[in-house]
Amino acid sequence: MIVADDLGWANLGSRRTAETAEEAQGWAETHTPNLDALRSEGISLERHYATSSSCSLWSGRLPTHVTHGDLSVNHQMLWNKKDNNSGFDGIPRAMTGLGTKMKQAGYETHFIGKWDAGWATPEHTPLGRGFDSFLGFLQAENDYWSKDRGPLKYLLDVCLNKFRDFVLFNATYRGGVTGSIATELGCNATLVQDKPFTALGCDMDNRSKCLPDSCYEEAMFLQHAKQILRKVDTNRSKPLFLTFAHHLPHAPMQVPHSFLQKLLGCLGVI
Incomplete structure (x- = not known):
């Protein structure tokens, strides 16, 4: 499984055209021959969205189901001592991942x-x-x-x-x-x-x-x-x-x- 981090919709050369000066410039700057080949030879999901993909990908859960951000308790250690399962930054310990x-x-x-x-x-x-x-x-x-x-x-x-x-x-x-x-x-x-x-x-x-x-x-x-x-x-x-x-x-x-x-x-x- 290959993950390209923060790859935007227009960051693939195969999505660029030369129809306008701006698109021509974008096409010249976007070199993704291997990803373009995977897209042309495989399946491209055009309406497939995810947020906070790292947690979603490994846990299969929506981002709201994993803790991320200020826990308000002992933030320096990212640890809520009242919750040793979900009281950390990241996927809760009890969740089974991929x-x-x-x-x-x-x-x-x-x-x-x-x-x-x-x-x-x-x-x-x-x-x-x-x-x-x-x-x-x-x-x-x-x-x-x-x-x-x-x-x-x-x-x-x-x-x-x-x-x-x-x-x-x-x-x-x-x-x-x-x-x-x-x-x-x-x-x-x-x-x-x-x-x-x-x-x-x-x-x-x-x-x-x-x-x-x-x-x-x-x-x-x-x-x-x-x-x-x-x-x-x-x-x-x-x-x-x-x-x-x-x-x-x-x-x-x-x-x-x-x-x-x-x-x-x-x-x-x-």
Whole structure:
């Protein structure tokens, strides 16, 4: 299952035309060949709406049935101590989610990308929701390059704020993405956690030094997805349920320099 976060109706190239100057400009800026192919070869649901899709997608419930926002009680920890089931930010602990149901059906389950459906306790994270492994971030919009919490910086939990964004959880490892793990994911560079970078991945203090495209968050997610698929190809003892919840095109608006050059080339700027 592939999730494109914050993808608008007009963010598909196949929805753009050249009938007006504005549409022609939009078409030139919108490059989605793979999504366009999926739409043309599959089924496009033209009137299918959801709100707060992360919670709705995993719980099957309307957003009003999950807690989100100011709980008015001990807000710093997002925890209402009078309600240890629903008194947290995110899907209530007692709700059974999609990952758990797939696990019960005998699937090998993996989650990659943006979670944002609760992280107050381990039970709220992907590992507590039926997924065998998780590579990604828990909150809404971490930085694509430094992998830190980005502008929001509200990743608070009842475990004395032990959780962090950009983590890897599986059967043998539970923690942050270290330099060695980053190298396995294609980012052979010094660990960049919490270091400020420009939107193009260049050192804020020395803009001539830029990270390689392989250190872009989405590139690392893709590398991990390929690793999972290769493993499944050699060992099909269980069916696979892989969720790839892209961060793109959600804020912060950051892309590799090579992509910007490609886009400018298509627009005839360079």
